[in-house]
Amino acid sequence: MLISYKDLQPDTLNNLIESFILREGTDYGEMEFSLSEKTENVLQQLKEGSVVIQYSQLSESVTLIHKHQIEQQLNTN
Template sequence: MLIPYDQLEADTLTRLIEDVVSRDGTDNGDDTPQETRTLRVRQALGKGQAVIFFDLESQQCLLLPKHAVPKEYFD
């Protein structure tokens, strides 16, 4: 299920983004500060390049590149 980022409270969106960019394995050797990575994700959401996807099976909220989400979720 897609969740429109602009329908989340600002604080909730910030916590979600910070949680995702700080997860183990997300830096991949990248020394970019967390604040910068958080800003990049927020910008990608604003440009429609990324989406918030709630996986019903795992009960997890994911931030994904738009192209990684099956097209049927956009219908």
């Protein structure tokens, strides 16, 4: 099930975004970005719809996922 970022409290959304960033690993680009810059970038992706919030009833967990990953999941099922 997908959840709108607008439905979450700001602190909850921020914690979810930070967890997502830390799970994604290290940047390998030429520029290093701060956590706040990365957080703002992910928030922008949520607003654009390229990243979505997914709730799993099976595992009772919430995660951020790239929209193309959901499309891949749907195509393999």
